[in-house]
Amino acid sequence: MSTGRDAAEAFNKAANEAYKQGDFRKAVDCFTLAISAYPSRAKRYLTNRANVHIRLGDPHSALLDAEASLQRDDKWIKGYYYKGVALEALGRLLDAKQVLLVGLALDPGGVHALDLQDAIYRCGAAIDEAVAKGTLQPEDGPENAEMRYQAAMRQVMAQVRRQSQAAAAASKARDNSIKQLLRYRGVPGARPFVKARLLREDGHNALAEGDTERGVVKLAEGYLVQAEAMGRPTNRTVQLLVTRLDAFSRTQPQHPAAPLVLAFLRAPCQSGAWLAQQLRGLEGRVPDGWRPGLLRELAGICIRDDVADYEGAYQAAVQGLAIKPRNADLLFYKAWAYKLMGNRRLGSEECPALGSPGFCVWVQKRIDDTAAVNKLFQDFIDAAPPQHPKVPSAYYYMAERVLVNRIISRVPMSRCIPGDAAVAEETMRLYDAGMAAEKELPPFYLPIVCASRESTPIFLEAHMPGYLASRSSRHRVPSKGSADGSSDGSSSSSSPSKSGIGSCVRRSAEELQVRKSLLKPNSPSSHLGDSNSSSSSSSSPVACSHKDGSSSQGTGSCRKGRVAAAVAAAAAGVHSCSRCSVQASNMKQCSGCSARYCCIDCQMADWHAGHKKSCERSFLGRWLHKFF
Structure with missing residues (x-):
């Protein structure tokens, strides 16, 4: 069954298709269904519906939708834009201009800045024309313009102050984070992480200062040092970066840094195979100093479960090792890819019958393959720096x-x-x-x-x-x-x-077995703490503490005491038959789990009574089938 979000996205997609085909009424209905299905994203669907209402020539409904979106998020820039456009269509030009100015002040460098500027210019020209013709409506009269302007500017300045305080707090937190990172710059295994984080900060600072080329190059170098350390920027940062990188790619189409950074930025929204394809396309364009890092990231992506290109990962690691023979990351990916290739190859072979000559060959193949893989992993460990x-x-x-x-x-x-x-x-x-x-x-x-x-x-x-x-x-x-x-x-x-x-493991296993047995009314372990049991003479009572501060001996007076007494009896070597409850110190143990029996007849009876399904041997078989 689909969730509300999935249903809303389906309605949103249908509305967009109807909008492209010119069926605006159907688009309004689909956006309405999307709002009802997933109210958490209603602000997006409301502004989309406002746009359709404007196309239908219904600015009143568009104004209501835009104001409703701003009630959900007063920083929603598209809400300000469509509210201004709706007011402009209603002839309230001064109000429209003030709303658009507020939206532009909240996000002067955002993706909607150009649309806001165009709308402000259009409103300004219409106001000048209306003043010349004397056709301004009463609510947009000049006597109220100054009051509205001052109120709008107060709102803008308050928002600017809040943004400045948030920026200062973020800058302080970033400085503290860098100071914490610099503590590990002397740790060889942590140097790639620290270097990638410093390159990320250097790149963002260069972009903020207007040096686009230097900022893009620093970001690309950071991703090739260690992509995991670069993290995932916020949605707003990603939008700004994508805009800058697209512009840089158009001005310098042969530079590989911008496509490389764009590939990593868009990777969370794409599949691993898409990112691997992008990196393969850039392999011949990057400088020679960048190739080992690119091949390392390509190998790491190819061994992911959603890609499973183990041969491609192995080849990428081998090519990188031809340039840097002692690179620890490339050695690890080579060993890991070889292991997965062997698992796939040996897993496709059918296991021969037990005891046959073919079974011995089948086992020897796995032993030889493990020896080869462990040799590759040992080469990686020998080459890896401390704390890798x-x-x-x-x-x-x-x-x-x-x-x-x-x-x-x-x-x-x-x-x-x-x-x-x-x-x-x-x-x-x-x-x-x-x-x-x-x-x-x-x-x-x-x-x-x-x-x-x-x-x-x-x-x-x-x-x-x-x-x-x-x-x-x-x-x-x-x-x-x-x-x-x-x-x-x-x-x-x-x-x-x-x-x-x-x-x-020993303590957990013993307590788990005892607790499971105590859940059964006629369990043999439930009598381990009784004073009349045969084990009471060979082991001393166990003290049991309670939440109210009282205590009791492990003589069956409480469940906690029985558990403690049972564990103590097991530690002393006294066990109970899992079938007939007889207690002795020379019980035979099941080969697949910790169950014990007094004779072969009890073991066979318990096996057919249900122990076959709960035995740990079958659990082990499932693990072997899953991983090997």
Whole structure:
């Protein structure tokens, strides 16, 4: 079902088509429907309808629509314009001129400035002619002209003061932002971001001073240093920039800076494929010093999901590396594009039957492809400066691929096989290196958005249940600049912020399983805290604090106490059978999740009773199918 905004845009489009065909009555009806469908944008549709009323020779209705739009936004320039035009059509020339002057004073350099100036000149000429003929209407008499003019000027000056105060506040905020950025100019990985922001400020200042060519060149250089740092200007700034850049392109059609900046400014309203096509068209026109930056941005755009031109991204990265062999961004995009090309290629192959010779070849292809991709990512990490924003993502991906290769190579996944511990240690070494690199990033590069960052702990816990819990006591964060997890300090397991992900995942998994079981009335875990249970003699009661300040022991007196007692019992090694509620310390654990059973009969019965749908093994399979 379409939203009100979509319906309003559809009516607006139909009204514009009717206007072009000369069917003004239909256009009025469509604009009316658009106003009713989406009142939040009513000011735009009201001024459009005012224009149609003027074409129909109905200035009274046009004046009402223009005034209604100004009631919604007293800074709406089109409202002032059409109100002035409607007053002019009604013969109220002095009022029309004053309204148009107010609109021009509010936005002297806007996109409607020329239309306002033309209307003011037209009203002035009509006033002079009316004065000469003596045909001014009574409400536009000369005795009231001075009073109306003074009132209009007071309104204009008040608006100018407000704009000046807002401009001063914006300038102060911009200066403070630049000062904050300059604190990171000594950080190698942050230099592109800082340089791009300074080039943006320099370009806008040059445009404000009238030096169009210098301003356009500075903006183009900023986009080629790091387009993400340039941000998205406000709509008004974009309109002004587009007007200046179009004029500059007409005067200097061979200069590549203006088309380059226009492409990035219009990119949010276009598709990624459109922007990639624009950059490819400018590749032969830009100076040699700009080509690596252009190819880097082209590679980054081609690997986006809405473009998915992985071969084009790889070729752009290779061409850029031919000019700058050690450019970290180009090395990253080369590795990332190669990874996506491999995923597409290997994903199109059908998986052979388990245990067949073809399956071993299928697995080996993925292992070899991962080794090649990880080699490219390692080349990027070696070339990247400290605090580079893409280093954590590279580590996270490498960690996930090491683990996933181990998962797909062990069939069935019913028990651990020799080598799993080494794979898990390598996975955590890379993952911890990514976490350490992420902690060192400047704040403007955060947060890191990477699917591998979230999926790697899930894969590891499903692949080796309990490994993260056993590792949490000896887990250490790698020292600065180290990827092997070594440091000269002692274990920091006592600090939650430095203890890694092991304890967090273990605690969350245990509490989640206990809480799920307590939601069932006859759940075996709901008896873990009872005083008559078999675990009460092997573990001490757990204190439970309440919001009212009281406390109780974990003996089943409250749900919170039962949860705490259940977690304590699980930590002590006592578990309950997920099927028959028998408690013991030697329960067998499900290979796909943390469920435990006293015998094979209970496990099979629980599997057919619904555990097959909720087991984490199926969840892992969905992750593998989605990402690999």
